Amino acid sequence: MEWITNPVIVWLAVLIILVVIEIFTLGLTTIWFAGGALLAIVVAALGGPVWLQILVAAVVSGVLLFFTRPVAMKYFNRDRERTNAESLVGRQAIVISEINNLQGIGQVTINGMEWTARSIMDGQTIGTGEIVIIRGINGVKLLVEREKNLAGSEEDLAQSHVN
Secondary structure (H helix, E strand, O other): OHHHHOHHHHHHHHHHHHHHHHHHHOOOOOHHHHHHHHHHHHHHHOOOOHHHHHHHHHHHHHHHHHHHHHHHHHHHHOOOOOOHHHHHOOOEEEEEEEEEOOOOEEEEEEOOEEEEEEEOOOOOEEOOOOEEEEEEEEOOEEEEEEOHHHHHHHHHHHHHHHO
């Protein structure tokens, strides 16, 4: 039971446990606390009091978590491939039933599948046959908007007939 009274061994055990958890989860959750435990080992080896070891572990863990986790998450998630429904965001769809948010109606088709849809702009009606861009998913409904290029060219065409 001498190991319980030796803070270096206790912090080493904490470090090993945190690293093992990180290896099994790969969620970038405990690695930051392992960094804190590593520096607490150094403080313990230099003979620092227990309160200082705990303070160093907490501060270092917090700093690592706050400053490096967002960068690491961005780096590790950049190659993440979108799957299933989320892969539809940003793609084009064809309106097969008028989209009208006030009436709660509208359908589009994409990849041969029909989806209920609503416009991201309230009050906007999108007619059958128009091409829309999928901007998000809310439950089982696609959130869409008119494709800018087509909407702009229709307005230009209408304007040229008025002149």
